[in-house]
Amino acid sequence: MDHVFIEGLELEAVIGIYDWERKIRQPLVFDLEMDFDNRVPAASDAIGDTLDYKAISDRIAQYVGQSQFGLVETLAERVAAIVIEEFGVSRVRLKLTKPSAIRGARGVGVRIERSRAA
Numbered sequence: 001m002d003h004v005f006i007e008g009l010e011l012e013a014v015i016g017i018y019d020w021e022r023k024i025r026q027p028l029v030f031d032l033e034m035d036f037d038n039r040v041p042a043a044s045d046a047i048g049d050t051l052d053y054k055a056i057s058d059r060i061a062q063y064v065g066q067s068q069f070g071l072v073e074t075l076a077e078r079v080a081a082i083v084i085e086e087f088g089v090s091r092v093r094l095k096l097t098k099p100s101a102i103r104g105a106r107g108v109g110v111r112i113e114r115s116r117a118a
């Protein structure tokens with residue numbers, strides 16, 4: 001299976017369970033890998049035949065920027081649902097890293113894989 005990916009998408013959001021976290025915006029990094037048959041756009045050379053990584057990145061940025069969840073689990077789930085439902089992706093692997101959460105750790109977060117219901 002081919003993929004379209006978005007790696008290291010750096011965004012900011014209100015995210016976290018502690019009182020001090022509700023008052024600031026924190027950096028987040030998104031890595032996505034989406035199943036897609038790239039032979040079709042490769043044959044046509046048409047952006048309309050692709051899974052447009054710019055359109056998906058813009059939509060994720062818009063959603064994450066206004067989000068205010070407590071857990072990274074919740075945000076990861078919502079973003080995966082947007083990718084599947086709005087862009088017709090059959091399967092997405094998503095890693096969400098919160099780089100500034102734990103002193104001494106480069107990052108913490110979640111990695112999920114979701115598929116469109118048959």
Ligand SMILES: Nc1nc2c(c(=O)[nH]1)N=C([C@H](O)[C@@H](O)CO)CN2
Binds near residue numbers: 017072073
């Ligand atoms: N599995 C998770 N553990 C924790 C989360 C989370 O979202 N998922 N969040 C926090 C705090 O908000 C933390 O990021 C503050 O440093 C703690 N554990």
